[in-house]
Amino acid sequence: MSRPGPGERPGPRGNGPRGAPREVREKERPPREAASEEPVRQGGGPAAGTATVNGPASDIAAVRSPGEHLSINALTRMNISDLADLARELNISGASAMRKQDLIFQILKAQTEQRGYVFAEGVLEVLPDGYGFLRSPDYNYLPGPDDLYGSPSQINRFGLLTGDTVSGQVRHPKEDEKYFALIKVEAINFEDPEKSRERIFFDNLTPLYPNEHIRLETNSDNLSGRVMDLLTPIGKGQRGLIVAPPRTGKTMLIQSIANSTTENHPEIALIVLLIDERPEEVTDMQRSVQGEVIASTFDEPAQRHVQVAEMVIDKAKRLVEYKKDVVILLDSITRLARAYNTVAPPSGKVLSGGIDANALQRPKRFFGAARNIEEGGSLTIIATALIDTGSRMDDVIFEEFKGTGNMELHLDRKLVDRRVYPAIDLTRSGTRKEELLLSKDILNRVWVLRKVLNQMSDVEAMELLLDRMSKSKNNGQFLKSMSDSA
Numbered sequence: 001m002s003r004p005g006p007g008e009r010p011g012p013r014g015n016g017p018r019g020a021p022r023e024v025r026e027k028e029r030p031p032r033e034a035a036s037e038e039p040v041r042q043g044g045g046p047a048a049g050t051a052t053v054n055g056p057a058s059d060i061a062a063v064r065s066p067g068e069h070l071s072i073n074a075l076t077r078m079n080i081s082d083l084a085d086l087a088r089e090l091n092i093s094g095a096s097a098m099r100k101q102d103l104i105f106q107i108l109k110a111q112t113e114q115r116g117y118v119f120a121e122g123v124l125e126v127l128p129d130g131y132g133f134l135r136s137p138d139y140n141y142l143p144g145p146d147d148l149y150g151s152p153s154q155i156n157r158f159g160l161l162t163g164d165t166v167s168g169q170v171r172h173p174k175e176d177e178k179y180f181a182l183i184k185v186e187a188i189n190f191e192d193p194e195k196s197r198e199r200i201f202f203d204n205l206t207p208l209y210p211n212e213h214i215r216l217e218t219n220s221d222n223l224s225g226r227v228m229d230l231l232t233p234i235g236k237g238q239r240g241l242i243v244a245p246p247r248t249g250k251t252m253l254i255q256s257i258a259n260s261t262t263e264n265h266p267e268i269a270l271i272v273l274l275i276d277e278r279p280e281e282v283t284d285m286q287r288s289v290q291g292e293v294i295a296s297t298f299d300e301p302a303q304r305h306v307q308v309a310e311m312v313i314d315k316a317k318r319l320v321e322y323k324k325d326v327v328i329l330l331d332s333i334t335r336l337a338r339a340y341n342t343v344a345p346p347s348g349k350v351l352s353g354g355i356d357a358n359a360l361q362r363p364k365r366f367f368g369a370a371r372n373i374e375e376g377g378s379l380t381i382i383a384t385a386l387i388d389t390g391s392r393m394d395d396v397i398f399e400e401f402k403g404t405g406n407m408e409l410h411l412d413r414k415l416v417d418r419r420v421y422p423a424i425d426l427t428r429s430g431t432r433k434e435e436l437l438l439s440k441d442i443l444n445r446v447w448v449l450r451k452v453l454n455q456m457s458d459v460e461a462m463e464l465l466l467d468r469m470s471k472s473k474n475n476g477q478f479l480k481s482m483s484d485s486a
Contacts (some may be wrong), residue, residue: 004168009254050322067347075104081458083107090114091384099266101190107184108167118180121167123315124160131155134182140294141311142304149179158196159396163314165189182356189322200316207371210235210405214268214327214380220473223466224256224422229475230446232409232429233437235370236268236325238380240407240431241333243398245388248411248423251281256330256422258289261327268325273312275305276335305339306362313366316379335384337363337397353393360400367404387412406432413459420462424455427461445479 075083082104085096090110095103109119122134123141132155134148135141150160156398160166169318190198215232231298234240234257244250254272261270270291282295296308302483316326330336341359349357370381387400402408408429415423435443453461472478 040367042084051234051455065464071311074326075107084486089378093273094410105178115169118170118172119186120148120170120180120182122164123163123311124150124155124162124166125190125311126155126160126208127204132160132162133179135311136292140296140308142307147179149181151181154182154185158185158193160196161187161314161318163311163316163318165315165318172441189251189318189324199321202369205320205371205377206374208237208374209436210237210378210380211371211436212236212378214238214261216257217266217475218260218263219329220470222256222260223469224253225260225425226469226478227392227422227465228257228409230442230449231424231426231481232407232431233434233435233439234382234407234431235369235372236380237378238407238431239367239384239405240380240382240409241401241405242384242409242411243387244384244411246386248413248416250384250411251285251331253411254331254382254384255285255288258291262290265325268327269316269319270329271312271316272329272331273309274331275309275339277331284443302339302342305336306343308368309336309339313369317369320373320377320379323373325378325446327380327382330381330383332386333367333401334386334394336366337400340391351396352397352434353391355393355396362395364401364404367401382407383453393407412461415462418459418463420459421465424462425458426450426465429460442479445482 036051047196059327067213070432078086080100080103083100086097086107087103087110090107092103092106092110095106098106101232113119120134122136124132124133125141126132130152131149133143134150136144136146137144138144154160165188166182166185167187167190168182169186170180171183173179173181185193210356212235213229214236216222216231216234218225218231228234232240242250242253258270258272261268272285272289272291272293274285274293274295274297276298277295282293282297285295286293294308294312296305316328319326337355339362340362341355343361344356344359347356347358351357367381369482370379372378386394387398387403410425410428411423412425413423415421415425431437434446449465453465456464468482469475469478472481
């Protein structure tokens with residue numbers, strides 16, 4: 001084998017991306033020229049033709065000359081009307097209906113394309129040799145043909161980590177190169193690139209109980225959200241389990257939670273993670289949910305389930321480090337634990353059901369990442385756990401995770417047989433420290449409601465609750481009518 005010539009980077013010596021087959025690792029050798037070239041001036045610093053004016057947004061808009069490239073810092077300081085005017089100059093359609101963050105990124109994209117470059121975005125995976133690739137959600141963050149190469153100099157300069165969402169200018173591959181190469185970083189996790197060195201690492205952040213309610217009630221017909229708001233409230237930073245036998249409506253409940261979250265809390269970054277699911281369910285979820293849906297279907301190997309899950313949790317942690325609120329809806333943690341059990345090296349100690357003694361450490365670390373952060377931001381994980389499947393392994397996995405969350409919602413097969421939806425077992429479902437999420441007045445009424453419902457059978461209690469709720473427009477009116485009748 002010939003040695004690399006002067007100035008030429010040797011090929012990667014590591015194993016490439018986690019669990020990638022040999023042919024994928026061979027394809028992911030870094031571009032020869034791109035690996036040795038220095039990146040163009042990065043998004044945080046001044047560059048030729050870039051506005052670096054400090055001051056009020058109106059001053060920035062006033063001094064900007066036609067064709068000038070504004071950095072994300074300057075665009076963030078501009079008000080929405082100035083951004084809309086700039087968008088019209090750049091022929092961006094639908095600017096008036098966009099949120100400020102979306103508008104800023106459309107402007108960055110238009111400015112970049114005017115200068116002859118491509119504007120791209122992806123989630124970084126740093127490989128053992130120091131370079132990395134920006135993975136696309138279109139390929140569920142797995143190695144794909146559209147991956148973008150990031151050089152070690154860029155990764156080291158900004159202290160980039162696996163899971164960082166990086167946006168920037170990209171150049172076309174040169175001769176004998178296979179990948180587009182990132183040449184200028186415009187934003188990291190939708191913020192100014194220079195802020196990346198100021199962040200506190202996720203493991204050093206202070207966890208707290210959830211204290212801000214995620215409201216799921218949308219309209220009078222959304223009974224699932226209304227019941228959960230009162231009896232199993234979810235807060236920012238919740239670690240919740242939906243315990244479900246087969247065919248009890250857990251997928252519909254996940255969709256309801258996702259749609260309510262995006263409607264009531266547009267500031268939350270929502271990710272739906274489907275592990276070992278049927279392909280048709282993935283398509284249905286993508287069409288039903290206004291959020292990011294990442295999936296690894298049942299026909300994929302266990303190593304791929306693990307890789308997808310770890311990219312998603314790394315992305316969520318990086319966003320939380322930037323004080324953002326993230327919600328992950330995982331279906332299901334049982335199948336994710338099965339995948340970790342398959343890929344875990346054998347320790348020689350096997351528990352009941354065929355689970356290796358060390359296999360559940362990594363899925364517990366995934367689930368345990370959910371927390372409310374004192375310094376700002378939160379990571380909420382609501383995961384489904386399968387029971388009554390006939391598998392001893394599934395029962396053991398549930399027993400291991402039972403009690404690790406601070407919210408549990410149980411679905412009941414008896415209610416499904418009576419065609420009662422949502423099939424929530426009210427007596428076994430609840431949230432720890434719910435007094436931090438609900439006002440004192442609502443909390444007192446909920447306690448009275450629970451006392452009344454606990455005197456009935458599970459089916460009668462749920463039927464009565466749904467009947468009374470369907471006759472009121474919202475939960476406030478329902479609670480008022482309940483106290484009036486009392």
